[in-house]
Amino acid sequence: MEQDWHLAQINIGRLVAAKGDPRVQPFFDALDRINALAESSPGFVWRLKDDAGNATAITYSPDPLLIPNMSVWTDADSLFAFVYRSAHTPEMARRREYFDRFEGAYQALWWIPAGTFPTINDGLSRLWLLDRFGPCPQAFTFKARFLAPDGAGPPVDHRPDPWCIGRA
Template identity: 75%
Template structure:
C-alpha cells in the first residue's frame, strides 16, 4: 500500500440555480454518481454536506459555483471512474449544466495517506495550475506527476519533437 493518495478537485459555474429545469437532470444524477464513486475500486473519500453531496457547500460569493473533491488510492483508479464508468456519459453532458470556465477547473495532487484535503487547499492547487501549468504541486490527467520523492517527468508527458536533442 502506498503512503500517498491522489486528491482531485473540479469546479464549475452552473447555468442556473437548483431547482431550475435546465440543471435539474444534473442534480437528479448526483446521488447515483456519488454512490458509483463510493463503490469504485480505489475510492477513499469525497467532499459532502449533510445532504450527501457537495452542492450545498458555499465557498465563494457566487452561489452558482460548484465544487467537487475526492481522494483516491491512485490516479488510475480515479481515471477509470471519470472516463470508464457510468460517470462518463453524465460528465459528457456538463455543457448542458455548466458555463464554459475560464482557467483551470480541475487539478490533481498527491496527499499523504490518512489526510484529507481542504477546499482552500484545492482552490490553491487550481490557482497554481492556472498560473504556472502542471507541476508536482498541481497537475492534470494529461501531465500526471509521480508520487513525491520519485524523480522524473510527468507520467503522460510527451516531449515536443522540436525540443528533442536541443538542450
Template identity: 65%
Template sequence: MKTGWELAQINVGRMVAPATDPQVAGFFAELDRINALADASPGFVWRLVGDGNDATDLQPTPDPLVLVNMSVWEDAEALFAFVYRTAHTPVMAQRRQWFAPMEGAYQALWWIEAGTLPTVEDGLARLWLIDRFGPSARAFTFKSRFPAPGLPGLPIDMQPDPWCVGRA
C-alpha cells in the same frame, strides 16, 4: 502499489442556472447515482460532502452558482478508471448542458499523505497554481500527471481531457 500517498482531486463548475431551475434538473437527478458509483469504485477513499450526501450546498466562492467536488483516491489509475470508464463518463459528457465554460483551470490533482484529507481552500489553491504556473508536481491534470513524491518518473501524458477537446 501502496506508496504512502493518495491522490486528491478538485473540480469546480459554474452552473448555468440555480439549482431549482429545470435547466439543471438533469444534473441533480444523476448526482446520487454517480456519487454511489464513486463510493463503490475500486481505489475510492473519500469525497467531500456538505449537509446532504453531496457538496452542492457548500459555498466555496462568493458566486452561489459555483459548485465544488473533491475526492481522494488510492492512485491516479483508480480515479481515471472512475472518471473515464464507468457510468460517470456519459453523465460527464452532458456537462455543457449544466455548466458554463470555465475561464481558468476547473480541475486539479495532487498527492497527499495517505490518511489525510484535503481542504476546499487547498483545492482552490491548486487550481490557482495550475492557472498561474501550469501543471507541476504540486498541482497537475490527467493530461500532465506527475508521479507520487519519491517515485521515479517524468510527467505522464495519459490522454486529453474530453471537456477541453475543441475548446480554445
C-alpha cells in the same frame, strides 16, 4: 506495503441556473447515483460532502452557482477509470448543458499523504497554481501527470515548468 500517498482532485463548475431550475435538474437527479458509484469504485478513498451527502450546497465563493467537487483516490488510474470508463462518463458528457464554460483551470490533481483529506482552500490553491504556472508536481492534470513524491523516474507525459519544481 502500505501506500504513503493518495491522489486528491478538485473540480469546480458554474451552474447555468440555480438548483430547482429545469435546465440543471437532470444534473441534480443523477448526483446521488453518481456519488454512490464513486464510493463503490476501486481506489476510492473519500469525497467532499455536506450533511445532505453531496458538496453542491457548500459555499466557498460569493457566486452561489459555483459548486465544488473534491475526492481522494489511491491512484490516478482508479480516478481515471471512474471519470472516463464508468457510468459517470455519459453524465460528464452532458456538462455543457449544466455548466457555463469556465475560463482558467477548473480541475487539478495533486498528491497528499495517505490518511489526510484536503480542504476546499487546498483545492483552490492547486487550481490557482495550475492556472498560473501550468502542470507541476503540486498541481497537475490527467494529460500531464506527475508521480507521487516517493515515486522514481520522470513525470508522466509532461516536462514541468522549472518554477514549480521544489515548490509546495
